[in-house]
Amino acid sequence: MARTDGGADDSEGHDDAVEAAFAAVASVAPEIRAGLPGRRTKGDETNPSGEHQLAADTYADDLLLEAMEGVDGVGTYASEERTKVIDVDEDGFGDGLSAAIDPLDGSSNLKPNNTMGTILALYDAPLPAQGADLVGAAYVLYGPITTMITARDGRVTECVVEDGSRREIREDVTLPDDPSVYGFGGRVPDWTRDFAAYVEQVEADPSMKLRYGGAMIGDINQVLTYGGVFAYPALQSAERGKLRLQFEGNPIGYIVECAGGSSSDGERSLLDVEATDLHQRVPVYVGNDDLIDLLEETLD
Structure with a gap:
């Protein structure tokens, strides 16, 4: 939220x-x-x-x-x-x-x-x-x-x-109400079945366009500019994903939430994830509220 x-x-x-x-x-x-x-x-x-x-x-x-x-x-x-x-x-x-x-x-x-x-x-x-x-x-x-x-x-x-x-x-940057971009990291064959099902739902919307550049900041800036969703998900080979909570997950989740969007680790806001290690990894999902709500429902 x-x-x-x-x-x-x-x-x-x-x-x-x-x-x-x-x-x-x-x-x-x-x-x-x-x-x-x-x-x-x-x-x-x-x-x-x-x-x-x-x-x-x-x-x-x-x-x-x-x-x-x-x-x-x-x-x-x-x-x-x-x-x-x-x-x-x-x-x-x-x-x-x-x-x-x-x-x-x-x-x-x-x-x-x-x-x-x-x-x-x-x-x-x-x-x-x-x-x-x-x-x-x-x-x-x-x-x-x-x-x-x-x-x-x-x-x-x-x-x-x-x-x-x-x-x-x-000033007062907020996510647009009509999202139009998405970007998902990780190898497609390594996605979990539930996350792949979520991707199918996002891609079924003809107004959504793929934007993924291999640097999270560029992809996040697309979401802040056009509205949408970014994810580096939990993978079959890495259930905690790739990104680090302290250096990437928390600050990006904070920025997106301050801009009126939502963040999630698949179950809860990234800002509510327990911090246990300086370099711990966490799945990262951020974007417009409806898209993150749909994600959590699909991964449940």
Whole structure:
């Protein structure tokens, strides 16, 4: 269901820290983008999820860690590329908000020069944290234009990022009432029977068009723009899917719910999923209310 309370209570003095963290991510976005052309090769290292890192992954991660270290009110930093949470509180106590970041979502798209992004989640709790502890979330989309979506206090805003600064172009972003796009990850033969039945129902609507680009942020931005549904489902070979709760599921679920849509792990809102591990995976389904309601009914 749509989120109107903005998650955790922002009235406890977190407003400045949330805005400062958004600004810090925007400030390094042009540098991340400018550094991509020469960092398209895979290294020998893997991240905690077992995926081979590109030079671009670690480059973006280092820039974002440095940016978060300068944000007053952010106490810890974690990313998909690091095993442990890092203390960035200048007093050394880790006090303040917890920043969880996917530095370069869709980095496999770098080789063919397709869309990528950066995802930020801000929790008012130690990591791993519940979605209910979110006080803000954002993503940067490195498309033909560099844009940034921010969500807090039940409101979503879209900005263009120019020279490291944000210029607002849309306020109170909400999902259109008449959805028209869908994008589903995972190999079709690996889908569960129930999810395949759901896909058949979605595709039976002639107004729905397939939009799947291999970077979640690009696909989510399609849903926010046109309305619809995105899913990286539970698979026969991976019942928890592929995406990470702390770095992808929670912040994207929060943004979509703030925009008037719904999120689900197949049974409940992503924001209600118990957090047990920093790098735990979760099935992700987000979109217009009716499409998520139909999903949960079909998977039941």
